[in-house]
Amino acid sequence: MHKIGFLISDGFQIMALAPQAVFEYANMVAGEPFYALENYSVDGGEVRSSLSLAVSTRSLRGKIDVDTWVVGGVNDPLASPAPEKILAFLREKGARARRIAGICTGAFVLAQAGLLSGRRATTHWAFGREMQKRFADIRVEEDRIYIVDGPIWTSAGMTAGLDLALAMVEKDLGADAARSVAHKLVMHQRRAGGQSQHSEMLDLAPKSDRIQNALNYARQNLGRALTVEELAESVHLSPRQFSRVFTLETGQSPAKAIEGLRLEAARLMIEQSRHPLEVIARETGFRDRRHMREAFMRGFGVPPQAVRREARMDA
Template identity: 80%
Template sequence: MALASQSVFEYANLSVGEPFYRMENYSAEGGDVSSSLGMSVSTKRLSARIAIDTWIAAGVNAPLTSPPSAEVLAFLRRAASRARRIAGICTGGFVLAEAGLLANRRATTHWAYARDMTSRFRDVRVEEDRIYIVDGPIWTSAGMTAGLDLALAMVEKDLGADIARSVARKLVMHQRRAGGQSQHSEMLDLAPKSDRVQDALNHARKNLSAPLTVEDLASAAHLSPRQFSRVFTQETGQSPAKAIEGLRLEAARLLIEKSRHSLEVIAQETGFRDRRHMREAFMRGFGLPPQEVRREARS
């Protein structure tokens, strides 16, 4: 998945009609390197003479139990002083941290390993619920598909929003995620087992501005309200009201982070009674008021 981020740069070249980016893979010793799936990846050996604009450290399926070699860490420190930017995808951030490149910086990583990063590197300001973070020339991302979001953000910075949108369309990326967006999806967390409950949730997501009573959701699922409430709770572990509030919060947070709409408009669009009601839900769900979420996103 870390290597898949190269497709973003490949399709950026196709969108601009010229080879703006050139990608190469490097390793400590060079030669063929086996991926976690067992596929062989051809690499060049790291050399102090290499002049590279952007370095990206790929992640592995778990944080390294032992740090990279002193040679690799020294190389990364030199590279950070010469390259325009350096990034760590997923647990690749641990490699940057071992090299001291994340000291006194904001960073993120795969949510499953964020606390491990916090405990191992006390000088890193880890934000475990972010898709990617840019702190000066240092970029870090969450795991798996978040590497695509990080690469797309680099393309947008280099070539503009129109090219980034073109790349996203070509790669069939359903939604370009902002760096401040949560790593977690409310719909994914609910994970209903039946199509009926999934249909009700899809109906809710498309009609968040509506009241969305249990009767409305039961009708979308073609069940009686009583039967729907029982099946919904069994399959998701939440009551319908709690799940709908989670969907409203997710949608409102995204609008707050990415749009310039007022909080009153966002509350109305996502089905909260008013701005005060939305604030109460934000405090329960995130421990922060909407204004603070917007300030963090803009900073």
């Protein structure tokens, strides 16, 4: 039997416990209690979530036999750092477990305990840059659903914890079991760890229908040059007025925003298809493969080949 301990403290976000449903249904699929789950806190007893929902927990004192630790996150890890007793426990005893996972901002707890030093990790997109700023020895990849680096697992925002848990089930029980669990939980698909946390279109968040329509037009015509004049004409504005309103609403120039859309489209094609990079570059509007590589280095810090390798590893 594989024992999983969910480690939480007062103020935890209740979605940190959502992955428990994945392991519950994995037991159903396996036809036996393969996983045994227990909630833990420093002193045991009731621990309250950020919505004051009380959850019963066991104390970290005494002999504890756990194979996988799952550390829950809080809404704001900067305002609510992990208790020192939890950090000390993770350093001394938690590291002996087969694996340790940080759900969402639970990655900050692992970072504070020093368990992410020299490793790749992810967390909720809203805190990724702050994590990189505070922990320079961690390679934070803020645009990933989850990351597995040796025995350390980290996930993005709370729902990504379900994807991380499914990946654990796949590793433990096989791909067929993971697919069956996802089907029973009515999850549309198991997202690969390399999948993006967010959409470039959502990041731009224009306020007016005109700029939104211009972005829709751009996304549907990425294979073309897409000049400011063409975009402006598509929404019946002058080029000068369009550039001014676009920058005011999105905080980016039209050229930078279009490059972002091209990057997003190219990365999805790289991760989800087997098309040659030359074809992907042409289909997403880059001049050639070299031009696309330069844009990837600016935008993601890695070349297209690295994105494809990681996608194949996830697959």
